[in-house]
Amino acid sequence: MLNRSDRLRLAALLLWTLPVAALLPLGLWRLWETGTVLYWMAAMVACSALGYGLQYGLRRRDARLLAGAQTTPDPAWPPQSKTAWDAIEAMATAIQPADWPLSDGPRLADLGRAALDQVARIYHPQKAQPLLELTLPHGLLIIERACRDLRTEIAAQIPFSHRLTMGDLLRAYRWKSTASRLLDLYRAGRLVINPASALLGETWERLRGRAFDAAWADLHRWLLQEYVRKVGYYAIALYSGRLTLTTDAPPAAATPASRRDQARAADTASNQADEPLRILILGRANAGKSSLINALFGRLTAPTDVLPDPAMPVTPYRLERDGLTTALIFDSPGIDTAGLPPKTLETLVADADLVLWVTAAHRPDRQGERTALDRIRALWNSKPDHHPPPLLIVVSHIDLLRPPREWQPPYDLINPQGTKAANIRAAVEAVAADLEVPTADAVPVCLAEGRVYNVADSLWAALLERQGPADRVRLLRCLDERKRSENWSLLRQQLAGAGRFLATLPRRIIG
Template identity: 40%
Template sequence: MSTPSGNRSARRTASLILIAFGLLIPALSLIPLGSIWLWQNGYLLYWTGFALAAVLAVYLAQRRLLPKAPEIAEETPATAAAEEAATRPDPGWSPLEEQAWMDVQALASRTDPARITTTGGLLKLGQDAIETVAKRLHPGRSDPLWQFTTPEALAIIERVSRKLRVFMLESIPFGDRLTIAQVRALYRRRGLLETAERVYDVWRVIRLANPATAAVQEAREQLSKAMMQWGRDAVTRRLMEIYVAEIGRAAIDLYGGRLRVTSAALAAHVSDETAADQAAMSQIRAEPLRILVAGQTGVGKSSLVNALATEVKAATDTLPATSAFTAYVLEREGFPAAFLIDSPGIGTDPKMLDELMERAADCDLVLWVVAAHRADREIDRKALETLRLHFAARLNRRRPPLILVTTHIDRLRPFGEWNPPYALLSDDREKARNIRDAVSAASADLGFAADETVPVSLLDPGAPYNVEQLWQRIADALPEAMRAQLLRCLHDLKDKWTWKSVWSQASGAGRAIAGSFKKEPARSGRPS
C-alpha cells in the first residue's frame, strides 16, 4: 500500500520530468530550425567551417594541455590522494603480500582497457587478479583459489557490498532511486542505442546530397569522435587500474588470512609469551611492543635496560650477568606499552643461538649492544646474519627493525678523558674523533647504516650519556616495529586452535538447534 510521503515523492518526480521536457523540447527545436535558416540564407557552409575550426582548436588545446596532468592533480589534492591511496600497498603487509601486490600492479599495467568493455571481460579481469594473488600467497597448493574459510568469504562479501553501496549512493545519478525493475527495463531496451546508431548512419548517407556541407560535418564529427575516444581511453585505463587494485587488495586480505581475525580479537590479543611475563608481574593489558636487548656478555645490556626502564630495574647489582630472558615494563610518557626483554649473553653454543632466534621471532624491535672498545665481533656478526636469514625465509612476517647500540664509548682513547657532551659530527677533540671512528667501524662490521647506530655511555647510572638520542631512534623505528607487531599477532591468532574455541562453537550450535525446536509450531490433528 502506498504511503502519503511516497505519493508526494512520486508527484514531485513526475513534475520535475515534465518541467525538464518543457524546457528541453523548445531548445532542441532550435537545432533543425536554425539549420534551415542558415541553409536558406547561404550561411550554412560558413557556420560548419567555423564549427570545424572551433573543434580543431579545442582538440589541439587538449593535446597540448593533457601532458600537464600532474598540475591538474595538484589542483584537486583530495581526488589525487584518494586515487593514490587506492593503488598504494598497505604498510602493514608482509613481504610475501607485497610481492602479491606487485603481481597485481603488473597485471593492471599489461592489460588492454578494451577487455573491460563487456561484462564478461570485466569479470575475467577480476578473476585473473584473484588467481594472481592466490598463487603467490599459496604457491605450494594445487587449489590455491579455495584456501579460505566460510567466515572469511562472508567477511569479504560484506566488505565489497558495503563499498558498492557507498559507490551507488555517491557516484551513480539517481542511485538511491533506481529500483531493480527499472535497471532491468533499461537493460532490456539497450538495443535502442544500436537502432539509433543505424538511423544516424542513414542520415549521413542522405546528407551527401550537399557534398560540401556533408564533408565539413563529417570531418568535424570525426575530430570530435577522436578527441572523445582519446579522453575515454585515458579514463578507462585509470578506472581499470583502480578496479584491479581494489580486487587485488581484497584478495590479499582474504588469502593472507587477515579476515580470519576480527578487529576485536586483534585488539584484545595477548601472546602466550606476554601472558607469561604479565602473570609474573600480575598485570593484564593488551599486547605490548616487545623489545629485545641482545649482545655478548659484558657489553652493558642490563645497564642499558636500567637506563631505559626507569620504573623497574634489572638486577645488575646482585648478578654479574643476566642468566635467562627477563622481561621488564617499559614506561615512558607518550610511548606505547612495551616490554624490554633482557637476554643472556650470546656465545658459540648453537642451542643458545637457536633460543635467541625463537625469542627474536616473538619481538618487534631489537637493540643489539656491542662495546665500542672491543673488536671481538665475530660472534655478533654470525648471530646477526642468522637473525636476518631467519626472517628473510619467513615472508609472511616482517623482520623487527634493528638498532645498533655501541656502549663504553667513555673507555676509548684518551682513557683519562671523559668530558661530555660531544658533538660527534663537528667536534675536533681526539675523544670525539675516536668515538666517530669506533661507531663507523662497528656499523661496517655488523651491516648497519650510520643512522641505525647510536653511541651511549652508561658510566654514570644516574645520568647516562646520549640515551635521549637512543630514545629518538627508537621512536623513529616505531612505525616499522608496530607493523612487525601486527603481523606477529595476526600470525599468532589466525593459526591458534584451542579446545576452548571448539567447545564455544559446539555450544553455539547446540543453542541454535535447541532454538529451532522451540520455534517449531505445535501440530494439531492426526496425519492423513
C-alpha cells in the same frame, strides 16, 4: 535482433524526433535562401572547436580525478605482500577495456578470479591450483570487502550512478548498435540532400564522438582496474593475515603472552589493554644489558620481585615514556652463555618488535656476536610475510676506550676533536662493519653507573625513530595471534553447532 516491443519503442522514438530532425534541412534551406548559410557554417565551426576544447579539458580533469581515486597498497604490508601487489598492479595496468565488456557478467567474474589467482600463486607457489587453498568463508569475505569498496567508490565518482538501474545500463548497451545503424542511415541521407553541410556535420560528429568515446573508455578502464585492485588488495590482506573472519577493527589487544609478561613485569602497575611494544635486549655477558635498562629508566629497578620463569630466562620491565607506545623491555642472559639456549633465543626474536643489541666498544672480538646475529637475521628473512624488527646496536663501555683515564663528555662524534672522540667514532665504525649494520644504526653510550652518557638524547632519539617500523611488526604479530585464536574459536563454534544439529537430528527425522 530487435524484438517486437523494441521495434514499437523505436517507432515511438522516431515519431518524437522526426519534427525536430526535419528542422535541420528546413532551416538550412531558409539560410540558403537568405544567403546567410556561410555565417552559420562559420559559427558552427567555432562552436565545435570550443566544444571540443572544453570536452578535452574535462576529460583530462576526469582522468586526474579517477587517478586520485585509486586503490593503493597498505604501507604496513610486509615484503611478500608488496610482491603480490606489484603483480596485481601490473595486471590492472595491462587491462584493455575492449576485452572486458561490462555487460558480460561471466567474463567479469573471470577477471576477478584471475586477480585472486595471481595473489594465491604468490602465497602458494608450490600448489598447482593455489586458488583452491582458499576456504569458502574467506573467498566470500574477499568478495564482500571488494564489493563494499567498489560500491562507495562508484557512488562517489560516477555521476548519476545512484539513479541508473542495471536495466538502464543493459538497455543502453543493447540499443547502442541499433542507434548507430540508424544514425548511419540518417548521415547517408543528409549527404545526398546537402553535401557541404553534411561534410561539416560529419567532421563535428566524429570529433565529438571520439571525445565522448574516449571519456567513456577512461571510466570503463578505471572501473575494471579498480575491480582488479580491490580484489587483489583484500586477497593480499587475507593471505598475509591482515584480514580475519570475525572482526573488522585493527587488533591491538594484548596477546596472552604479553598479558603474562605484563603481570611478571617488575613494575606491576595497572595492566595495559593494548598490546605493548616488545623490545628485546641482546648481547654477550657483561656487555651492559642490565645497565642499559637502568640507564633507560633513569633509576635502579631491581627485578627482585619477579618470579623466575625457567622456560623464559628473560626479565620483562614496563617502559613508558611520552611519544613511545607502551613497551615491555626484556633483559636477557648473555647470548654466549648457557642461560640462553638457541631454541629460546629463536622464540624470543620471533616475538620481538625491536631488538637492542648491546656490544662493548673495548672488546673487539665480535665473531661470535656476528654469527649469532646472522642466524637471527636468517630467521627473520625466512619469513617474507613478516617485517623483520628494527635492530639498534648499543655500543657500550666507550669510557674505557683509549685514553682510558680521560672521561670528559660531551664529545663531538660528528667532527671528533681529540683522541678520545676519534676513538669512539672509530669504535662505532668498527662495530658497524663487524656486525654488518649501517653506522647510523650504532649508537655509542656509556652505561656505567654515575657516568651514563648519550642515553637520554641520542639513544632515545634513535629508539623513537624506530618506533614506526616496530609498531608495524607489533601489529602483524597481533594479527597472527588473532588468526590463531580465531581458528580455534571458530572451530569450537562450528563443532558446537554441529553438535546441536546432531542432537536434534532424531527429532527431525521422526518429525
